[in-house]
Amino acid sequence: MEITIALAGNPNSGKTTLFNALTGSSQRVGNWPGVTVDKKVGKLKKYKDVAVIDLPGVYSLSPYTLEEVVSRDFLINEKPDAVINLVDGTNIERNLFLTTQLLDVGIPVVVALNMMDAVKKAGDRIDTEKLSGLLGCPVAEISALRGDGLSDLARIAVETAQAQSKTTKSAEASLAAAPAVSGGRFSEPTETALRALAELIRAYTSPETRRWYAIKLFERDEKALALLGLPATVAAEAEGLIALCEETLDDSSESIITGEAYVYVSRITDACVEKVQVEMSASDKIDAIVTNRWLGIPVFVAAMFVVYFVSVTTVGTFVTDFTNDMVIGGGIQAPLAEFLLSVGTAEWLTGLVVDGIVGGVGAVVGFLPQLLILFFFLAILEDCGYMARVAFLMDRVFRKFGLSGKSFIPLLIGTGCGVPGIMAARTIEQRRDRRMTIITTTFMPCGAKLPMIALIAGALLQNAWWVAPSAYFLGFASVVVTGVMLKKTKPFAGDPAPFVMELPPYHFPTASNIGHSMLERASAFAKKAATVYTLASILVWFASSFGFDGDGAFGMAQDLNSSVLYYIGNSFAWIFSPLGFGDWQPAVASVMGLAAKEDVVAVFGILTSIGDADAAFSLAETADMAALAPVAALFSGPLAAYAFLAFNLLCAPCFAAMNTIRQEMRNPRWTLAAIGYECGFAYVVALLIYQFGCFFGGRGFTAGTAAACVLLAALLFLMFRPAPKYKKEHPHAASHS
């Protein structure tokens, strides 16, 4: 018989560490049904048939955030055999608040008192036996980080779960006879009301869940009540009882429950915990510098610079070049082509496999080492607790344009690769902020856009120093403008989401947590490379290698000029005329950019016969004006080239990133809206750059200038109009995505 044990606890209580330690390498990461919250499942080490389910880190079982709803639904509907509740011993009071709610659910709870090594080191004392007695559940002292007490914890949890499943049947009979509600956690008026409510819903609930539902009914928790389906007469009677209690205690019912639960927790901690008073903890000392009024921002800028410099430019470029040239190019492509030809494979098939699939996917996989370095740094920053400080420092800035302090992290990751960047938006609780972050993340120039920037700068702009910084500026400005504009539209309107965030104590990052985090993000990226990119690579290869010859017969194209891609590019190149690049080559390059952004450079390389992708890359790096002249000839001038650059930086990201947007939005309309908005915004920006550039360059006032004026006026209006008043969303509507 299989036993299921759920792992619940506050964020920052060491839950990931404990889960990794309990399950080792047996874990699988998935999604909770219908929402983008990670669901991790693993097998308990050294036990047969014991599954451990890692619930999202939550502070409470309220119905307001996705994580809380997912946790509640699992506990109520799936009824695990036991819950291991991880409690941070160094922050016991707030952690035990969740414990009281878990105990109310009616599933056996085992409290795992974590970080006991730190508690003892600080000289604090926790009387675990007394705590266990007061809570009425087993308490095990552990240190997840050092692996102390874990086998005891596992044994207790399994025993508790087994005892539960053995006694369930007989217990049901005896419980039915016993008083409906036990325990006296709350004040007398509240307990009286709860007892009456429990009696009222006796017919609608099982004995184990009766108290939970009575409390939820008292709190007027709509999500829980929907499950009960009480008749109107019963609901009205309940409402009378609740209102009476609210009048007696002069507070709203929800506040009464939360407030009194904390009173109860304080009583327990007063009895069991002895704390040594300290003036300045180690974390306080670090924060004295890191979140200092004057030093906070410089430290932050320096930290981000180091992360970016190492992972994107120096070491990152080195390993990426190495992977691309030595491993994929020399190590796989060349020998593979030789082998395929030697065994008599048709030329087109060799081309498809070597250039199409291996070359296409390889170009993407080539970024993996660079991403790993970026993920490594991010894992350190997350694990040690600095990311919360980043949100603390940046909240003021980001709130101004409809994002939250936590949006900085996706944007930062987005400068490496948009796929993990968009995925990082999951940490943003508020649906509105999360959507806005997903839409704007890919405005930041990712690693694959850098060769394109270098090529344009080298070919047409005398390799001016300002081109690359301007790309980042343009990206960030687009985030800001988008935020300010969309904040005033209906789907994003409303009061800013609450920003009530714990600043956890700093701790030394652990190798296993960093390893797990890097692996998770990298495998998400690799999976997409293997699926989306393979398909996209085949399609692009096909479109560029096949076409109509002079007689109109379909077959392998001699060059790109007669390929399917040429016809596609030619058919809509006119769309880009107002932006200054209405020829088919830039149009084709832009389309190829959807497969992978570095393909833009590769296309120019092939189209202008300056060489294949590799040659184009190296020319872009050396910025050899003479050699790049054929590329320059494709554009009417630097202005058109810059408009082209702006469009390709801001328009829809590559297929992999678009697919990630689809997965994270979990809504086809939002996905289309996001991608459509990005393309439209890119078009407008490129048009403004080109048309105003021409006008101020002395071309005179044309229809194009007029159009640009209208668009600019519209943009400014959308940015600076007073926010319209929309009907307020129901406050109880939880942020389901």
Add this chain to the structure above:
Amino acid sequence: MSLTLKDVPVGQSATILKIGGEGAVKRRIMDMGITKGAEVSVRKVAPLGDPIEIRVRGYELSLRKSDAEMITVTADKDMTGETWK
């Protein structure tokens, strides 16, 4: 005008009297341990002037001034028995 958490100067502490607002925001604030009778001290203000960092129930919490404004408090006495207000 009653005193709110927003008015508490850095380095001073206060006791929570009442939490205003409603729905998700209020519940979230209370879930984090800011409940009637809890003692809080204001630790610092973020470099850009918002949010603030407070200490409540033995841990550090940050919240925006606009949220702090909804929390009514009374000033705590210091060691000399004087309040800062």
